[in-house]
Amino acid sequence: MTTTKWWLVGAMLVIVLVMLAGYTLGISPKLDELSEARTTRSAALAQNEVYELQLAALQRQFDGLETVQDELAVLREAIPSGATLPTLIGQLDGIAGRTSVTLTEFSSADAMPYLPVVALPDTASGVDPTTAADASAAPSAASSPLVTAENFVAVPITIAVTGNFDAVLEFLDGLQNGQRLMTVTSFSTSAASAEAPDRVTGQIAGIVYVLLNGE
Known part of the structure; x- marks a missing residue:
């Protein structure tokens, strides 16, 4: 190379x-x-x-926050943080006016720790409306660890209204579907007077609820 x-x-x-x-x-x-x-x-x-x-x-x-806030406001009206009985009476007056009955009596007892009770059966189902519901029957309300006897109390109330029988039943329905959550524990009717046989007095006992520290 x-x-x-x-x-x-x-x-x-x-x-x-x-x-x-x-x-x-x-x-x-x-x-x-x-x-x-x-x-x-x-x-x-x-x-x-x-x-x-x-x-x-x-x-x-x-x-969805605005919708949740609206739902919360409705719940606050149904179960307020205080008894707010004047507001409740105002709601009862409104229901009475819409159903053409006269609210003749309202009273309340001392608040007590919450104990679930059975709601009065719907009168439209054929149950005799003069039969009182048994408040000592098995509870129908669902339990929750967030609802305790310390923060959830029940206020017993008694209401009397006068009107024709159908109107009294309409008042009862409006009461159970009103702004304030209420459990009806007993309901009975009696003749208002001999002079007005078409009018009856409805006696209603129930419970409204208060959620303490609900804010």
Whole structure:
């Protein structure tokens, strides 16, 4: 082999070594950096998707907040944090006016720790409305660990109304479906007077509830 050929071979070897060194020292690290950057970008995109899902969930909860507040306001009226008997009497007057009966009596007893009672059966089911409900029967209310005798109290009340029989029954229905939650424990009727045989007096006993520290 001539000297010229040896020089050519040596030059080619040098070129190959330079290319290998360039790849090892320059191109390969850049490829690693590019791969790492792609991995980081993929992770960032995935995290952004998670954030977008969380933001959408929070937005849905926020959109429903007003509805929850409205429902809470209704519950506050049904079970207030105090007896608020003047407000209750006002509601009874409103029901009496709508059903054309006269509210003739209202009284309340001392509050007592909550004990579930059985509500009066619907008079439309054929049950004699003059039959009193047995308040000592098995409880029908669902129990909850959040409702205790310390924070949930019952206030017994007695109501008397006068009107025709159908109107008294309408008052009873309105009472059980009014703003204030009430459990009717007994109901009976009697003739209002001999001079007005078409009018009866309805005697209603029941319980309204108070959730202490409800704010």
